[in-house]
Amino acid sequence: MPDSGSWRMNVGGSVYGPYRLRRMRAFVSEGRLGPRSLIAREGAGLWCEAATETEFSDLFPTPGPIPVAAPVEVTPIAETPFAKPVASHEVGERSQFVIFIDMKLGSGHDLNTLINTIGHAFELQPSVWIVTTHQTINGIRNILLPEMGKRDSFFIIDAARGKVIWHNLGPETEARIRHVWQKAS
Numbered sequence: 055m056p057d058s059g060s061w062r063m064n065v066g067g068s069v070y071g072p073y074r075l076r077r078m079r080a081f082v083s084e085g086r087l088g089p090r091s092l093i094a095r096e097g098a099g100l101w102c103e104a105a106t107e108t109e110f111s112d113l114f115p116t117p118g119p120i121p122v123a124a125p126v127e128v129t130p131i132a133e134t135p136f137a138k139p140v141a142s143h144e145v146g147e148r149s150q151f152v153i154f155i156d157m158k159l160g161s162g163h164d165l166n167t168l169i170n171t172i173g174h175a176f177e178l179q180p181s182v183w184i185v186t187t188h189q190t191i192n193g194i195r196n197i198l199l200p201e202m203g204k205r206d207s208f209f210i211i212d213a214a215r216g217k218v219i220w221h222n223l224g225p226e227t228e229a230r231i232r233h234v235w236q237k238a239s
Contacts, residue, residue, distance in 0.1 A: 060096035063087065066199055072096040075109055082113045084235060085191045085217030089114035149214040151185045151194060152178075157206045172197055191219050 060072035063081075073081075081087035082104075089105035105114040153172075155165060169175045172194055173187025187194070191212045198208055199221065207222040218235055220228065 062094050062096060064092040064094070064101050066196065079110070079113065080232065080236065082110070083217075084232065085212060085215075085219045088190070088192045091192070148186060148188055149190075149212060151187065151191070152211040152213060153183045153185055153194070153198075154209040155181050155183075155198070155206070156208070157181075158203060168198070168201060191215075191217050195219050195221070 060074060061078050062069055062071035063073070063078075064070075078087060078093070087093070087104055087110075089103060091104045092101040093104050093107065093110075094101050104110045153169065155169075157165065165181065166175075166177060169177075169183045169185060172189055173185045175183045175185045177183050185194075189197070191210055194210055198210075202208070202221060205222070207220070209218065209220040209223065211218050218231065220231065223231070
């Protein structure tokens with residue numbers, strides 16, 4: 055596929071890029087770019103959802119109708135300090151995740167409370183959780199990112215879909231993850 059310029063990504067108001075088309079398409083397989091992720095061509099002023107751009111539409115199949123009788127577990131989270139409204143596009147079928155978080159000392163966050171806002175969780179060992187939730191990997195990222203400090207990092211594995219997403223691991227580590235994960239998929 056010919057490269058068609060550079061792209062920027064808007065994640066929670068932070069702009070990243072520019073990235074070449076090949077890298078952007080790789081972000082999809084890594085779970086870092088979803089159909090509703092906001093992107094823009096370099097130099098363009100308008101943000102649009104990735105699935106609406108012809109360069110990416112083949113990567114995001116049109117979802118079928120959602121069954122009316124599909125059970126949806128609703129967990130009240132309003133009483134937690136980390137509660138975030140969940141947009142309807144962030145809720146999917148139930149899936150299992152492994153979440154690794156490295157929060158530096160002094161962050162002041164109760165990680166168990168934060169993780170339990172995401173779904174049914176079990177702390178496997180300090181800073182490592184197994185979570186079952188209706189959230190997508192991008193939805194979990196969007197819950198965690200606002201709570202991260204400049205030196206904090208995370209790595210999330212979507213066990214059901216074979217996707218990973220991470221934050222703040224450093225360029226060398228991120229390049230190695232991309233290399234290994236793409237070979238495995």
